[in-house]
Amino acid sequence: MDLFAWLNTPAFELLGKPVPYSDLFGNICALATVVLALRRNILSWPVQILGSILLFSASVSAGLGGNASRQVVIIVAAVWGWTQWKKSKAASGEVLVRWATWKERAILLAALVIGTGVFGWVLALGGWSWNPYPDAYIFIGSIVAMYAQGRAIVEFWFVWLAVDLVGIPLAVAGGLVFSGVVYLFFLVMVILGLIDWSKRSRQTISAPHRPATDIGRDPED
Template sequence: MELLDWLNTPAFELLGKPVPYSDLFGNICALATVVLALRRNILSWPVQILGSILLFAASISAGLGGNASRQVVIIVAAVWGWTQWNKSREAAGEVLVRWATWKERFLLIGALLLGTAVFGYVLALGGWSWNPYPDAYIFIGSLVAMYAQGRAIVEFWFVWLAVDLVGIPLAVAGGLVFSGAVYLIFLVMVVIGFIDWSKRSRQTISAPHLGATDINRSPEE
């Protein structure tokens, strides 16, 4: 309990609102996760786990039940993603990225919409969040994005972009101003990440070895 109390102790103030250590270090880990994911570095997953533990503490202090639950499930998803990237690296020597098929895209969108509606209802029913549906949207969107990331699908960057656009106002309204500022940085990094993964996917398509060609073909081709 003493550790949790310290983590939620304000490190400094931003725009007149306290920024707890948990929010500060958790978001530093989150930024590092995006940088590592952009480079397809497998360390992105353990860093993601550490950041989620810290952001869990921050969400509890801000009364965002959905966001706190999100961190718990993200840890589980990160363990799964870690194993998937390990398999890919062992098989090909690196993490190969690809475009999703249209079937996968429809499944991702369907999971995002249905999951948000169901989980938002649960949060509202239990009174576990002061803003249940945006909170649920971020929760489900993060899971969908991490699933796509674990599958090394380029479109996962689009899902993270959608999450960021809702996460910024929700974090600021919940008093996590530093998280909101970090989300703005995420927006830039997501665009960079999408461009990089998109190029790498096309480069793999044109590579002479046929195995990678089959794995990374764009759905439009």
């Protein structure tokens, strides 16, 4: 049995549906990614790359072409985000989070709406997804969120929240029940991350001489 075949064999069943190893381990990495991002730890990026490789395998097996393509782009975006945080750390030893400007918000929203429409049309035209527009929405939303995360913009948590709300029913409908359950945990962690980054953004504005975030350093330190 080759690696791809083994990754997509069932590890166990959840609600009467099989959970492949790729879905299991990929989502464990995804959960770890969110926890590390909440702590502003640079290791969130390589862990996300590993998780995306595993979830790519799971999505291909489930026939979700848009979600599979999403994982490829996430890997590329994670490499970019990783370099951005490394540069910031090299320059100042910290990454300062901030709220986006209204112009940046408008750009992010336009990218999300237009990108979803265009990519959804492509998926539908090629027959690459059984539910093209929600599939496209998750794909584009992930790109927008990771771009905002790489720029250390607080709004990236809002985008992930919007992606999760669509991802839960889509994953369950596509047979990836474990992914749907994990998305519920994401919702909780995204809210915690939003609260934490929001507070730190205000600290940066009110007290710029104090470090807002330290990569690789726990908030309690």
